[in-house]
Amino acid sequence: MADLTLSTDTVPDVAEDGVWLTCIECGEAYPPFEDVIYECAECGGLLEARYDEYATFEDFDGEGVWRYADALPVSGSVTIDEGNTPLYEAPGIAADVDVADLRVKHEGMNPTGSFKDRGMTVGVRVAERLGVDRLVCASTGNTSAALAAYGARSNLETLVLLPAGKVAAGKLAQASLHGATILEVDGNFDDCLDIVAELANMGEAYLLNSLNPFRLEGQKTIGLEMLEQFEADTGDWPDRIVLPVGNAGNTAALHKAFRELVEAGAMDDEEVPALTGVQAEGAAPMVEAIENDYEAVRGWDDVETRATAIRIGKPVNAPKALPAIRETGGTAVAVSDDEITDAQRALAEDGIGVEPASAASVAGLRKLRDEGVVADDEQVVCLTTGHLLKDPDAAAAAGSEPTQVPNDVDGVLDVL
Ligand SMILES: *Cc1c(COP(=O)(O)O)cnc(C)c1O
Ligand SMILES: [Zn+2]
Numbered sequence: 402m403a404d405l406t407l408s409t410d411t412v413p414d415v416a417e418d419g420v421w422l423t424c425i426e427c428g429e430a431y432p433p434f435e436d437v438i439y440e441c442a443e444c445g446g447l448l449e450a451r452y453d454e455y456a457t458f459e460d461f462d463g464e465g466v467w468r469y470a471d472a473l474p475v476s477g478s479v480t481i482d483e484g485n486t487p488l489y490e491a492p493g494i495a496a497d498v499d500v501a502d503l504r505v506k507h508e509g510m511n512p513t514g515s516f517k518d519r520g521m522t523v524g525v526r527v528a529e530r531l532g533v534d535r536l537v538c539a540s541t542g543n544t545s546a547a548l549a550a551y552g553a554r555s556n557l558e559t560l561v562l563l564p565a566g567k568v569a570a571g572k573l574a575q576a577s578l579h580g581a582t583i584l585e586v587d588g589n590f591d592d593c594l595d596i597v598a599e600l601a602n603m604g605e606a607y608l609l610n611s612l613n614p615f616r617l618e619g620q621k622t623i624g625l626e627m628l629e630q631f632e633a634d635t636g637d638w639p640d641r642i643v644l645p646v647g648n649a650g651n652t653a654a655l656h657k658a659f660r661e662l663v664e665a666g667a668m669d670d671e672e673v674p675a676l677t678g679v680q681a682e683g684a685a686p687m688v689e690a691i692e693n694d695y696e697a698v699r700g701w702d703d704v705e706t707r708a709t710a711i712r713i714g715k716p717v718n719a720p721k722a723l724p725a726i727r728e729t730g731g732t733a734v735a736v737s738d739d740e741i742t743d744a745q746r747a748l749a750e751d752g753i754g755v756e757p758a759s760a761a762s763v764a765g766l767r768k769l770r771d772e773g774v775v776a777d778d779e780q781v782v783c784l785t786t787g788h789l790l791k792d793p794d795a796a797a798a799a800g801s802e803p804t805q806v807p808n809d810v811d812g813v814l815d816v817l
Contacts, residue, residue, distance in 0.1 A: 542572030754789030
């Protein structure tokens with residue numbers, strides 16, 4: 402079982418600017434900015450950034466991701482004003498699910514329309530510091546859109562591998578216009594990731610999938626920002642966070658944000674919100690592992706769902722995310738594509754436009770309320786991860802058909 406204990410008691414010699422990387426499986430420490438590494442050289446375990454000191458709320462200043470600079474591994478930034486996303490009330494959904502408080506944290510309001518920007522502003526800055534000249538990622542779409550934008554911003558060559566025919570139109574258009582080299586692979590996301598991981602290990606390019614521990618450092622800021630906003634609105638912190646799960650990077654990153662606050666003495670263990678992951682039924686290996694109490698996720702070879710952003714069978718951050726869910730008293734649930742589309746419509750009726758994967762959070766909350774798993778006195782935040790315009794085809798299919806009318810007022814009046 403992974404060891405996710407943060408401790409500032411012993412700072413290894415390899416630390417630089419108070420930052421180092423640690424293997425969550427065997428504890429081996431690595432220098433953060435010397436060599437390019439993505440996993441433990443000793444045991445292949447996932448790496449995590451550690452600090453000689455953890456930041457508290459008093460240290461935060463400014464707006465957006467870089468408000469949390471004291472909790473991040475690099476200073477300076479490649480920024481296009483990511484973060485500072487709205488925490489919406491959603492009256493229709495709130496009335497439907499009937500919990501003490503319901504908010505929607507809409508990460509689709511980031512510069513390229515997904516939370517991936519929070520990871521890239523940090524990850525691409527680290528890439529600059531490491532002195533690499535080519536960036537690469539595998540993507541179901543949003544990672545490639547974000548990497549293309551941040552790569553362009555820092556004048557680095559950007560290569561993206563996508564599963565052919567499985568990427569939503571908006572995302573492909575973004576990667577294309579921001580100037581990435583786009584390669585479509587005859588395979589699924591997991592196949593693309595295997596290829597880019599090998600390219601990265603050969604030194605051909607710097608990998609910015611969520612296997613990269615620095616990207617998750619940027620994504621921690623979702624949790625920090627959400628706590629501050631929720632407290633400003635309600636005077637309290639949320640009891641539960643419901644989020645869609647693909648590679649489980651956000652699940653791991655939110656957990657890390659809260660563990661760091663606990664380590665810094667800014668939050669009690671019992672105050673950490675219950676992390677609740679939602680997957681599509683056709684791509685639900687994390688849910689299977691939670692339900693069956695598996696020690697490790699068993700990857701699925703064949704996955705399918707309308708929510709293409711979470712069409713992932715081998716969630717790379719599972720060794721971090723399983724403890725994240727278990728240690729916070731959370732759970733995981735699978736929802737059908739039709740439940741996802743219903744939730745997408747419900748969000749739209751509250752004026753909140755999201756892509757299908759994002760709506761999985763609301764679909765999951767509805768299901769967990771029906772099953773009595775989420776209690777009516779809970780304060781809940783649903784995370785919506787990407788903007789409606791990312792997947793215009795899914796939005797149009799979920800919405801109503803236009804009506805054809807003749808070119809005159811009477812023709813219009815006839816249908817009113
Ligand atoms: C990347 C992505 C996800 C999956 O997030 P993980 O951190 O990989 O679990 C969910 N929704 C959208 C819209 C995404 O782009
Ligand atoms: Zn190791």
